[in-house]
Amino acid sequence: MKNMNCPACGAPMSIKHQFVKMVTCDFCGQVSLMTDSGLDPTGRTAKLVQLPSKLYVDATGKLKGKAFRVMGRLRYQYESGFWDEWFLTFDGDKPGWLVEDEGSFTFYMKQALTSALPAFEAVAVGSTIPVANQQVFITEKGRAQIIGGEGQLAFTVLPGERVNYFNGTSGNNLVSVEFSEDEIDYLVGRPIQHEELVVDEENYY
Numbered sequence: 450m451k452n453m454n455c456p457a458c459g460a461p462m463s464i465k466h467q468f469v470k471m472v473t474c475d476f477c478g479q480v481s482l483m484t485d486s487g488l489d490p491t492g493r494t495a496k497l498v499q500l501p502s503k504l505y506v507d508a509t510g511k512l513k514g515k516a517f518r519v520m521g522r523l524r525y526q527y528e529s530g531f532w533d534e535w536f537l538t539f540d541g542d543k544p545g546w547l548v549e550d551e552g553s554f555t556f557y558m559k560q561a562l563t564s565a566l567p568a569f570e571a572v573a574v575g576s577t578i579p580v581a582n583q584q585v586f587i588t589e590k591g592r593a594q595i596i597g598g599e600g601q602l603a604f605t606v607l608p609g610e611r612v613n614y615f616n617g618t619s620g621n622n623l624v625s626v627e628f629s630e631d632e633i634d635y636l637v638g639r640p641i642q643h644e645e646l647v648v649d650e651e652n653y654y
């Protein structure tokens with residue numbers, strides 16, 4: 450934990466994880482990047498309309514029996530609504546994303562893209578394409594925009610950024626590929642049953 454101040458409003462901020470690269474101020478919404486010399490404001494702000502969810506930033510709990518902490522989230526808007534991606538860290542394991550879409554959850558972990566992908570434009574729903582040695586049946590393809598975020602993230606995705614994405618299945622796995630301005634993220638996941646996601650009760654003293 451490292452204590453810093455928001456470069457826009459001066460509010461105190463505690464950087465919670467060594468891998469944090471981007472933070473959103475709880476008070477003014479300024480999105481700042483972690484640099485070697487401190488926090489660098491981006492001039493963009495991220496405020497979210499809070500909607501009912503069992504998760505929140507700083508929540509702790511267990512996902513399939515493994516203890517987690519919610520570090521932050523991003524909200525994506527697409528043609529038929531929006532989804533939230535909660536960024537979770539685990540003790541002694543890689544972080545991951547819990548995607549919440551209309552009350553259902555899917556847990557994804559980032560994987561290495563070991564081979565080139567077809568161009569986004571060439572990917573068709575209903576076709577099967579190779580993604581990093583897996584054959585993926587494409588179920589959905591679209592464009593989304595990040596409309597807000599909160600908390601702390603281990604990489605930089607700025608509010609307003611647009612992404613192209615496609616989703617598919619490979620055996621029992623769900624596959625999601627997001628093409629953002631600077632990178633391609635390849636995520637492999639599984640649906641999470643409600644009883645597999647246990648959020649700790651808040652402690653009141």
Ligand SMILES: [Zn+2]
Pocket residue numbers: 455456457458459460474475476477478479
């Ligand atoms: Zn601030």
